Amino acid sequence: MVKCNSSARLFSLNKKIILTQTDTTVGLLSQDAKRLREIKSRPETKPFIRVFNDFTTLTQQNIRIPTPFKQSVRRAKKTTFVIKNRAFRVAKSPLHSQLLRNLSWAYSTSANESGKTFQRDFCEQKADIIIENKQGLFESKASKLYKINQKKKKRLR
Secondary structure, eight states, X not given: OEEEOOSXXXXXXXXXXXXXXXXXXXXXXXXXXXXXXXXXXXXXXXXXXXXXXXXXXXXXXXXXXXXXGHHHHXXXXXXXXXXXXXXXXXXSSSTTXXXXXXXXXXXXXXXXXXXXOOOHHHHHHHOSEEEOOTTOOOOOOOOEEEEEOSSOEEEOX
């Protein structure tokens, strides 16, 4: 099911808030961090995870991965990495929708109010586009989180 609350055409997805089942849990995706921050009532000091549709796009965004960890980042599934306070993840599938294949990256956050659990009504009111498959939207385990630098990798979550 694809539901769109906007009357505008879907050519410009980069400013839309999209509610969808991500590779880990229900998420809000957008390239507009300011709107996501308003929806989540999130402090400006707390950054969002950037999800890339492939490893090549990640390397084009001036995120330099230390050589000892390039293969682990490339092969990782459902894993978020933090390098120099910049969090990112590479989604193996192009963010689970043909609509999202045109986006090379998006900010990602869990689909709930900060500190609360997933509530479908709240998310449907805030999202411009809702993408749902036959399994529906369900909350599951968050991605693993690793902080890496030139020499070591430390698990944060």
